[in-house]
Amino acid sequence: MEKGAVHEQLALVRARVSAPPKPVQPAEDRPVARIAVDLEPPHLDRYFDYAVPAKLAETAQPGVRVRVRFAGRLVDGFLIERCESSDFTGSLVPIERVLSPEPVLSPDLLALARQVADAYSGTLADVLRLVIPPRHAATEAEKPSPRPLGPIQAPDPAPWSAYPGGAGFLGALASGEAPRAVWTVLPNSDAYGALAAAVQATLAGGRGAVVIAATGRDVARIDLALTKALGEGRHVALTADLGAAERYRRWLALSRGQVRAVVGTAAAQFAPIDSLGLVAIWDDADSGHATRLAPYPHAREVLLMRAHQAKAGALIAGYTATAEAAHLVQRHWARPLAAPRAVVRDHTPRVFALNEERGRDRELNPGAVAGHLPPQAIRLAREALAHGPVLVQVPRSGYRPRLACAQCRETARCAHCNGPLAQPGPRQDPKCGWCGRAATPWSCRNCNGVALRSRATGVHRSAEELGRAFPGTLVRESNAARGVIDVVPGEPALVLATPGAEPLADGGYAAALLLDAPEILNLPTLRAAEQAVRRWLGAAALVRPASRGGAVLLCADGTLPAAQAVLRWDPAAFARRELADRTELGYPPSARIAELTGPYPALREILDLADLPDGAQLLGPVPVQRAGEQTERILVRCDRADGARLAKALKSALGVRTAKHGADPVWIRIDPVDLA
Template identity: 80%
Template sequence: MGQETVHEQLALVRARVSGPPKPVEPAAERPVARVAVDLEPPHLDRYFDYSVPARLAENAQPGVRVRVRFAGRLVDGYLIERLEHTDFTGNLVPIERVVSPEPVLGPESLALARQVAELYGGTLADVLRLVVPPRHAKTEAEKSAEPLLGPLPPPVPEPWLAYPGGAEYLESLTRGQSARAVWTVLPNTDPAAALAAAVQATLAGGRGAVVIAATGRDVARFDAALTRALGEGRHVALTADLGPAERYRRWLALSRGRIRAVVGTAAAQFAPVADLGLVAIWDDADSGHAVRLAPYPHAREVLLLRAHQAGAGALIGGYAATAEAAHLVQRRWARPLSAARATIREHAPRVFALNEERGRDRELHPGAVAGHLPPQALRMAREALTRGPVLVQVPRSGYRPRLACAQCRETARCGHCGGPLAQPGPQQDPLCGWCGRIVTKWTCRNCFGVRFRSRATGVHRSAEELGRAIPGVAVRESNAARGVIDQVGAEPALVLATPGAEPVAAGGYAAALILDAQDMLNLPTLRAAEQALRRWLGAAALVRPAGSGGAVLLCGDGTLPAAQALLRWDPAGFARRELAERTELGYPPTARIAELTGAYPALKELLDLAELPEGAQLLGPVPAQRAGAATERMLVRCDRADGARLARALKAALGVRAARKVEEPVRLRIDPVDLA
């Protein structure tokens, strides 16, 4: 649904010329249509009643797209229901037209959208833009293939036999039960095959499945595994990079019930799967699961709402575990599904940290532990290269992503806007990370120095240094700037990758180096340690088992909790620790936090209008982390049980400001993943 068509604009012109419109004959039965109008202001977040003209009575059915007149202009909407009477005392405006007789908004999707809007303090219109994709008329007119109704046998349980209770979990899905689990995945196994088996079990039980991954690479892996397990035509893959026609075609296959299984990125979390029996999310700690459009829902929370709404099973899986997943286990909403310690030792590589090493390295190279390429790391890489490829995880992209003054060590900043400077490549001048200006002449504002030093080293510079330190070996890079590699061979090579871009090696990596580990832990966010462990485990899981010589070296402080969890390969224990600390400090998931960003007068006005729950705490204001923006940030914290009341109160206050046509905007986010 888009802007006014040419025909509608011509109709407006004719109406102005011909005078007031003639009375429209209403439908004989249920002449009132309740419509969800696509309006942004929060104070208009409700249904509006319109009359149904007799000429549209047949096509004006619940769930279809309509065009209606609101405040003198034509806007889009969805017909929610048909009624015999209305509470409105005036004359109802008739529906202008039914865009298409295709019902695209079912009752389950509508109920889910309303729940998501309430949870995140957003409007129904905002959520519906995420629920229903844009219409593609030509695709909609295509004849749908017949649904695949042939029997599907239960899956083979082999991918789940390593997990106590795994086979029983599959059986529960086959019987149509709402089995819910937090799944800690073993390294050196194929999670795609296990997920495909869970989907097959659900389909064999006569129900549908939704599988969500954060990246297109993971979706491609799961898509291929589902094709192998289910055969062609029993599922679809939905990602944001599909063209509008193909995306709508696949979405319609689900909406019409022809297909009952979908795998995709966050774009698929609202996919209209009939008889939903399983929702699954891979690596729920990945920030890609958080939608970057209002009201900023998180895919994990949306799937949990769907599981509760449909009585479906749930599977939250990954090499790491989040505090949110640990909270589900603590509440007994889900059960843990992980391997025994003996099985983990069989599959995991040997992991150690540099500062655990004693003796010769420390004596000969004081401070080597803090170095970017410590001697121990180089020695391990040389030895492992005799047996196969070596993975090197570098936390930052670019060449020298952070520069400092060589004399006083202060951050090097742009003389124009004050933004941080970075060097994009060798023999290149620094540029500003905010305004993009190239800096040819620079002077430190603090000590008037004119030379730079690296405050952080990127993957390109690391590849350059390793190539010089270990000559004669192929060096490959996998990152967004130079292309992500999906797979490498078993031949010796140094493979440098940023977190999340690590390619799979044939037969596994002989070793992995995790450089600059402290940089990940030092990020100023609530989830810094959780994210660091998740990235380390993702790289270490690609390394051969210890019995086959696989080893992982963490270049950082091995005494920290996240490092200890990696050394022991205990992500579930770390998640429980994180949950306990956040509970003590009053942070999600046991509390709800609303982040408000805007000019301080606007924030104060909003909070004065809001009827916050009793006991809600105000934190701030503090300067918002935005380039050059004069904005402030405030947090409102309350108990988890009061989260819905908090969201409603802030939404109502935003509605009052919108009704007053206040210009200064305030952004509302509930439990943001990047909470600093």
């Protein structure tokens, strides 16, 4: 092409780029659209006005997904409302297109998302990513499958007969009231059936229900109970591991009102339910209920917001109780639902600790109490195997997850990165838990010793030791590495599992051994004791009642408060004690704590900009690891009544800093569950 022709083409391109956009004919009715644009920066967490072109007037309705131009680039958003005019004095940019005419963001969901964003110092865009799943166009275009018609009958109150007030709770749900309860579940009872009955009562009263569990296994069991109670097609199950199409299909069934009940993991906590009548959470002590994406909301808190917003009933259920649940009872926001002590004794196995009833073992072997497999455990397992399977809970995965110098007992560390060493298998070399390098040869930096010993025993080595102790006995493992088993038959076998991976046993376990209990108690977190009680009771609840010979050995000092909660099977009393201790020390739920993580100069800038509540305390900074990098952490603590002001102040400060183009990121979490 000649040089003159090239210049002519470039001139045409420049003319097209610099030419003003063609005027767009606006819609006659409500020509202004208020849009929640999907933007990351906190200082842009607000609605923006756009013009509604006449050609989009029919499809551009509140709640639909749209695409708009912002700062020269196309971004997605949600249409919040249509207005007659705008406060903006310039020319409004028109909406580029409506991505789908499906109204996916209802006013109730929008109000909930805004409330969650404000409570957790997050942005509306962050929360909306959790609220609404990605669109699947082919699924959206499908013809809805037919759903069962006809009324739902009131449930049989039999599963609730052991709990005083249980039948009244079901009746209140069925009559449209908003009962709120903290339910301490009896072991060896139809817990999932009782939960399904509560959902059935809610649906029979013409309202919807949301049930949240932390694991897919619990969701599957509740799903089965709901199908049995309601019949096919009356509810859906939502989990994160569903494919994009199926997840969106089930979400649409809820959004369109085809079904009014859902059970799921954290992915279902924002499920769109019309006329919500019940929110329920199973085992709220499970750390899996804390969302791992910004702004890191906890499912229990989200459900309580929904209950308040919709004037719905609420049910916090589990074998144990949290300090947060005890706080709700203390404030009379909820009432306890628990069986009388005589009924509890009829349902629970016999539980004893190492220092109870077994004094003669200590006299014969003073070190037995501290051993990984004390004689009491071996004897109980041998006696119980004659009657059925025996559950063995081992708190650590792997083979030898922690190693130490055999000579000076110092923690064995990697010569390259100073990470802790572990042995992954019986015939494998020790490896670093941080960089993965093999530590051969190895020598202790403290005493130059070359021999290693175990500081902790994992589930694989425990299975090896028990296999030698019980030759000819079937040994099963249930853990993330070897696969989680859902159900085991009622034949004699040793079933070793890490916490949370314990299978159900046909007819219940004859006995359970809770090994290395101090490993859980000594975790460096605020909730170590609470988690210990939850894990021990969760395993013990799978054992037959004492009337059928069921027994549980807790390998811990029975005088500890956490152990006493298990020995007496009184998790509610332990939760009240835990609440009192946290109140005295100024920790959640009696106080609010914000965790700020990032480089110290960035943290200092945020705190200087924030208008913190009067009396707010700063704790730190302390060095922490995040994503493998060394950074700093500061905690901000205030009274519970000032929690909303604290969240607002930090979000505002973060927005100001972002507007100034602060380079280093800062992460904010409100009341983190893993607070060390």
